Amino acid sequence: MSPRKRLIGELLSEFIAVMIIITLGDSAAAMITLYDPSPYATAYWGVCIAWGLAVTLAIYVTGAVSGTHANPAVTLALVLFRGFEARKAPLYIVAQIAGGFVGAALVYQLFQPVIDHYNTLHGVTRMDGGAAGVFFTHPGQFITPMHAFWDEVILTAILLLGIFAITDQANTQAPMANSGALAIGLLVACIGACGGFLEAWPLNPARDFGPRLFCFFAGWGPAAFPSPDNYWWIPIAAPILGGIVGAGLYQAAIRPFLPASA
Structure with a gap:
């Protein structure tokens, strides 16, 4: 296979991986946001598992082609610490x-009538941010934007610490290749279960920015960009910083002491 064709395949793989994650994950967000009673009202863990399994499926579908970064924070960490080009x-x-x-866009196709009904019922518009939580993240109760920034640094650091451990062939306690996808999905679900109410656990700039960009053009306008309190940049910058911190911590404090590295 030519390098050009290989690169095209890798880019398609990354595109499809994030498309899978957002289509399924934001659909779970729609289920908890738009329906009353929500099927997840007393079982938030179900939302976390849905997001985690979406990540697992994306890895199974695309991992053999691109490695399923599916996250700019992962890509940049791999450049810095694992030799990615x-x-x-x-x-x-x-x-x-x-x-x-x-x-x-696919989630919008699925849920657009329900979104419009929800907004009408609650007397809000898209420009007001009605149902925006289906698509992109925002601070939860009592959370300021700058507090959210540091939350996401910490949570994404945990994510990358885990991903680097799970995918390290020198780590004898890591799962084997075919179960690594499930372990990463469960890691995402665990982080959501432990911190999702803070800011809907973006952890991934593409997970927030891509849907936010769609919503800007689909009627949400300033509710998406620049968003209340100019929040839009935090789910981009904080996960990138957190990813570097978590991956760097693994490389500096864990990997040199693995038996296979001795």
């Missing part, structure tokens, strides 16, 4: 954001 990183990130955009 830096020249590919911007293309991967664009593909990931495009996948988030199209995934949000």
Whole structure:
């Protein structure tokens, strides 16, 4: 296979991976947001599992082609610590954001009548941010934007610490290749279960930015960009910083002491 054809396949893989994650994950968000009573009202763990299984499915579908970064924070951490080609990183990130955009469009196709009914019932419009939580993230109760920033640094650091451990062939306690996807999905679900109410656990700039960009053009306008309190940049910058911190911590404090590295 030529390098050009291989790169095209990798970019398509990243696009499809994020599209899968957003289509399924944001659909779970729609189920908890738009329906009363919500099927998840007393079982929030179900939302977390849905997001985690969406990640697992994306890895099973695309992992053999691109490795399923599916997250700019993962791509940049791999450039810094695992030798991923830096020249590919911007293309991967664009593909990931495009996948988030199209995934949000598919969720809109599925739930648009329910979104409109929800907004009418609650006397809000898209410009007011009505049902925006289906698509992109925002601070939860009592959380300021800057507090949210540090929350997402911490949570994404945990995510990348786990991903680097799970995918490290030198780590004898890591799951084997065929079960690594499930372990990463469960890690995402666990983080959501432990911190999802803070800011809907973005952890992934493409997960937030792609759907936010779609919503800007689909009628949400300033509720998406720049969003209340100019929040839009936090789910981009904080996960990137957190990813570097978590991956760097693994590489510096764990990997050198593994038996296989001794």
